[in-house]
Amino acid sequence: MTSPHDPIREAPDGRTGYDTGTGRDGDDPLGLSQLIASGVIDVVPGDPPVPITVWRVAEPGRIAHLLVGLYTRVGDTIVSLGHDPDIAGAAGAGGCRYLPVDAAHRLADLDHVSGAVRLIMLPWPPATQARTGAAASGPVVSGPAMDAEAMVDLFTACRVLLAADGYTIVAVPPATAANVAHLWQLVPAARMAGLGWVEQIVAITATIDGDQLDVPAAPTDRATLRLAHDLIVHIDLYVFVIRGGRHG
Amino acid sequence: MADPRPRHVAAVEPATSGASPSTPATVDATLRVSVLMVGQRSLAAQRRGRYVAGSGAHPARMAPDLARALIADYTQPGDWVLDPLAGIGTTHVEAIHLGRHAFGVEIEAGWVALARANIALARCQGGTGTGRVITADATRLPRGIPTGLRGRFQLVLTSPPYGRTMHGRVEHRHGPLTRFHNSYGSPDPANLAHRRRTGLIDGITAVLAGCVPLLAPGGLVAVVSRPWRRDHLLHDLPGQILRAAVGVGLEFVQDRKAIHAAARDGRLLARHSFYQLHVTRQTRGKGRPALLPQHDYVAILRRPPDADRARRR
Numbered sequence: 001m002t003s004p005h006d007p008i009r010e011a012p013d014g015r016t017g018y019d020t021g022t023g024r025d026g027d028d029p030l031g032l033s034q035l036i037a038s039g040v041i042d043v044v045p046g047d048p049p050v051p052i053t054v055w056r057v058a059e060p061g062r063i064a065h066l067l068v069g070l071y072t073r074v075g076d077t078i079v080s081l082g083h084d085p086d087i088a089g090a091a092g093a094g095g096c097r098y099l100p101v102d103a104a105h106r107l108a109d110l111d112h113v114s115g116a117v118r119l120i121m122l123p124w125p126p127a128t129q130a131r132t133g134a135a136a137s138g139p140v141v142s143g144p145a146m147d148a149e150a151m152v153d154l155f156t157a158c159r160v161l162l163a164a165d166g167y168t169i170v171a172v173p174p175a176t177a178a179n180v181a182h183l184w185q186l187v188p189a190a191r192m193a194g195l196g197w198v199e200q201i202v203a204i205t206a207t208i209d210g211d212q213l214d215v216p217a218a219p220t221d222r223a224t225l226r227l228a229h230d231l232i233v234h235i236d237l238y239v240f241v242i243r244g245g246r247h248g
Numbered sequence: 249m250a251d252p253r254p255r256h257v258a259a260v261e262p263a264t265s266g267a268s269p270s271t272p273a274t275v276d277a278t279l280r281v282s283v284l285m286v287g288q289r290s291l292a293a294q295r296r297g298r299y300v301a302g303s304g305a306h307p308a309r310m311a312p313d314l315a316r317a318l319i320a321d322y323t324q325p326g327d328w329v330l331d332p333l334a335g336i337g338t339t340h341v342e343a344i345h346l347g348r349h350a351f352g353v354e355i356e357a358g359w360v361a362l363a364r365a366n367i368a369l370a371r372c373q374g375g376t377g378t379g380r381v382i383t384a385d386a387t388r389l390p391r392g393i394p395t396g397l398r399g400r401f402q403l404v405l406t407s408p409p410y411g412r413t414m415h416g417r418v419e420h421r422h423g424p425l426t427r428f429h430n431s432y433g434s435p436d437p438a439n440l441a442h443r444r445r446t447g448l449i450d451g452i453t454a455v456l457a458g459c460v461p462l463l464a465p466g467g468l469v470a471v472v473s474r475p476w477r478r479d480h481l482l483h484d485l486p487g488q489i490l491r492a493a494v495g496v497g498l499e500f501v502q503d504r505k506a507i508h509a510a511a512r513d514g515r516l517l518a519r520h521s522f523y524q525l526h527v528t529r530q531t532r533g534k535g536r537p538a539l540l541p542q543h544d545y546v547a548i549l550r551r552p553p554d555a556d557r558a559r560r561r
Binding site: 039042043044046048050051052053054056070071174175176177180181183184186187188196197198199200201202204206208209210211212213215231232233234236243 | 481484494
């Protein structure tokens with residue numbers, strides 16, 4: 001089984017890659033066969049096998065492993081708004097270059113990779129200054145929310161960085177009454193920036209134990225009521241591409 | 249009547265007066281586990297024996313186990329449930345089997361006849377609830393709803409049409425791919441199923457606005473939907489519905505996902521139509537890393553307890 005922390009090796013072109021017998025090479029640019037072989041993704045078997053929109057991600061680092069495995073190739077560049085150690089680890093294991101930025105306006109500093117980034121990871125809802133919302137590895141503390149115009153600017157910066165066949169993936173925790181407006185602003189803001197929504201993935205963070213979702217039984221004692229946070233067992237991943245690009 | 253609660257539901261007991269100081273202030277008794285696993289049985293198994301012949305002709309039926317899970321989550325036996333876009337009466341059938349009372353509105357007389365037959369079947373099979381469906385235009389609600397039921401519904405449960413391109417089934421029938429069961433009946437423009445995107449959202453907004461005064465104070469709305477795909481791109485119907493719902497005065501409660509894949513031995517087994525798989529394979533064949541859809545969006549909203557007072561002001 002391959003995990004993001006498996007040993008890495010030098011790829012033939014000098015870039016790093018998986019040290020496995022079924023490396024992510026030109027025959028399998030999306031890394032799907034490796035994910036299937038390691039049992040971390042569920043597919044409909046056949047020719048070709050088709051992965052489903054619901055992912056099991058209870059294991060730490062699983063989301064990052066799947067995203068890097070499905071949406072990048074060896075040698076690609078991955079940008080993350082906010083440092084995400086899971087993405088960093090998966091990028092390293094997958095032979096990708098990882099470039100985190102600590103604030104939305106710092107994306108403009110990456111002009112040396114304009115038009116060449118394969119994958120951009122964004123937390124949601126974004127903040128005006130520091131990283132906020134949810135990273136692929138889980139929710140983080142919120143900061144001041146970004147307004148709709150700034151969201152368009154953020155996606156525009158992403159579009160400038162993306163390669164023609166690149167992806168911007170937004171990690172969205174279940175909305176609350178306080179931030180629900182961000183949920184319906186997300187897709188329109190991306191569209192105004194020239195990005196198109198092509199996929200949504202539901203990443204289930206609870207363990208699937210046998211034939212059941214492993215959610216602790218409800219307490220009946222009022223004094224032990226669980227926090228609302230405990231009821232959240234999924235995170236949504238919105239996948240965007242350049243409209244009119246190779247995948248849009 | 250016994251109300252077996254499925255295991256995906258981690259119910260939080262409603263807080264009563266005199267809450268313990270240790271009760272977390274952030275708990276909302278309406279909140280449930282964010283994921284509903286509703287694909288443990290195939291759709292055929294969910295429907296077998298509970299729906300009359302001909303029900304399969306409806307282009308976009310809600311999965312019975314999804315309707316059942318939402319009714320069990322948000323109502324008690326004896327409560328009233330409203331489905332303003334009732335179709336063949338899936339909400340009614342599952343409500344009756346759970347001992348709830350269901351009222352429905354459906355614009356197409358043909359579906360109304362099927363819904364009534366399904367209601368009768370559910371009653372014959374021992375369902376202790378009751379069901380009624382009227383032929384009416386849900387965009388004109390609360391018109392048509394008996395006065396005695398106004399303000400009594402604990403739950404509005406519905407699934408609007410997802411757009412014309414997503415209706416019906418496609419199968420191999422004697423050779424090439426054939427699309428069938430993709431028609432809602434008469435091409436009445438009042439029927440949301442025949443509207444284009446903008447008209448559909450306007451119609452859903454009108455339906456939701458009409459439901460608000462029908463809900464009991466604090467009553468809930470559960471809307472099941474999914475995005476609309478056109479030219480490879482998804483259109484955010486769930487987001488637009490959410491915006492419309494908040495716009496007509498409903499409070500957002502929770503964003504849930506209904507998973508149609510089955511949990512099996514620690515993995516997920518896809519439930520899919522032939523057509524879904526065919527289209528996804530075709531897309532992947534073009535180099536796009538498409539995934540097979542296995543979930544629906546479920547938006548939970550609430551009528552504010554003081555909605556009437558706010559309306560009068």
